[in-house]
Amino acid sequence: MTAPQGVETLDREHLVWMLTQMLRIREFEERVKRTFEDHPGVIRGHTHLADGAEASIVGSIANLGPDDQFFTTYRCHGYPIARGTDPNAMMAEIYGRRDGLCKGLGGSMHLTDVANGFLGTSGIVGAGIPHATGAAWGAQIRGTGQVVLCFFGDGASKQGAFFESLNIASLWKLPIVYVMENNGYNVHTRTEQEDANRAAGEDLSVKAKAFSMPGVTIDGRDPLEVYETVRGAVARARAGDGPTLVESQMYRLSAHGNIIAPPGVPLHFPEHEAIEKFGAPEEYEAAKQGDPVPAFRGRLVADGVLTGEEADAIAAEVREEMQAAVDFGLASPFPEVETALDHVYA
């Protein structure tokens, strides 16, 4: 695996692009979160935010070529933003509106943008891992050098679907990179309470050993380390040498999702599980100190890649863009009710 090379290996345009995408993801999700208070009832069901994962998302997606594909978990807002999906259509989907990415049929948990290589999102933990593996088989058959990125959480790596898929991918040398985002919690459960490797003091990337594929654990809060690691894994996959498992460590900065409640109870995001469940606010505060978004901004400014004023200007543009997404989503009408039956069959 290529060692992280640091800022100097990437040009200014690329680095600013990375920061911009991280800011866009954070701002989009802040708007989603705020919608629960500003516009109660507009977002329904269950919504999951990726704050804390921005560096890992952007550092990974940055390696995709135009024909490459990716699959994610239901915590799925960040990837399409970095990939170039229209945030207006994403917000309209999360609001259940006609102009939504999935015509209001899927909502937050099932974002899909085929034109950008985002082939579908399952709400079932681990279910996307075989889907991505199947797409990688397709890429192998086509033989045009396509690669698939498969994002999933630490929790999903205890599903049979994970073990079965990684075995096949390694056996068939499929062009896929498995990016396991270890954010420390599966819903309300800490990793060491449900993962044998973690409980034994090992990294989760040791699971790769069982499939005879490379496994590496990295700091997922550093977009450049993620970029370099995934770059090497993508190159390996494209060369026909098979899959890699990357454990990208981070900390989820919001609770697992908004509260689960029947209609009539206002939905909101509770405090993070470290505070609400485990009585460990110091753990959460320490994680906040490692927030990858301000950290990367500070690093680029300190390294002279851009000035503080330039970074502020990007942030201001991003705020405007995501306010427009909220406005667009709210203005979009509901779909005609009969469209509920439009896509039962192809």
Add this chain to the structure above:
Amino acid sequence: MAHELPYIAAIVEAIQLEMERDESVLYFGQNMATTENEPFVDAFGKDRVRVTPISETAEIGIAVGAALAGFRPVVELYMAEFMLVAMDQVMNEAPRFRAMTGGQVKVPIVLKAGYGFTAGWAGQHTGTLTGLFMGVPGLKVAVPSTAADAKGLMATAIRDDNPVVYLHHYLLTLEHGEVPDGEHLVPFGEAAVRREGSDVTLVGTGWTVDRALGAAEKLAAEGIQAEVIDPRTIAPLDTQTILESVEKTGHLVLVDQATRHASVSTVIAGEVAEHGFDSLQAPIVQVTGLDATIPYSEPLEAYVLPDEDKVVAAVRGVLGTAPVIA
């Protein structure tokens, strides 16, 4: 004596009482028992109460194995769809062993799962999967609609020597009701008549029981008396109570949140058509969910689900007071 509880708390009370009564009862699943101060951990210890990883095949398979070895596991599945990850264990392991071994073993497990969360949970967390499970010989299926039944059916499920899929309706989670104190058992296979009436029989399960009762109130204002039946368990299914009601009313309207061909309604319709044909004065009408994946958007979700107005219209249709529309 009785006390008032939300539906979900009544279920918890039943599990707690059964665990106190029988130390072979185990309770485990995802995202529970992660801290020392949780009541079940505190009361029963970590041998009997455990958090699992997200591993449904193992969770349910482990329950089957522990049951074969003499325990009575209750698996906390949260969402009915999560059982689908472990279809083999639910439908082709747990219910088969008793028969395949010539009665040598039993598999007393309870698979506790919420269902029907049609509140914006979109396509993969909202299913009413009753029809899928009720047709598997060897599985029992409970679908409580009240807090009292939620408690009583859970207690019965835990004491039953067979695998039971216990489906609690997510939209009823916080509905309050009077719950009997102490030991409370509701027998399987005995329907409850929720409202008596002479003109038409309505049958609903879970959340649609209240939809049927609401429709019955509206119909009463028009002088139509509807009888409302809640089967409470759908395997075993109390067809006798339904047949007796239809004999009295001559009309049957079935209300079900499930898609039509995977619904309890379709099974009941078949039984009544075969065994109660002479009682019927009009065709049976089913008011079910439309055959669609549940959409996220609110008006679309409402469009595919049964509601009181659809039930009222169906009743008017079968009674000949309006054209049949369902």
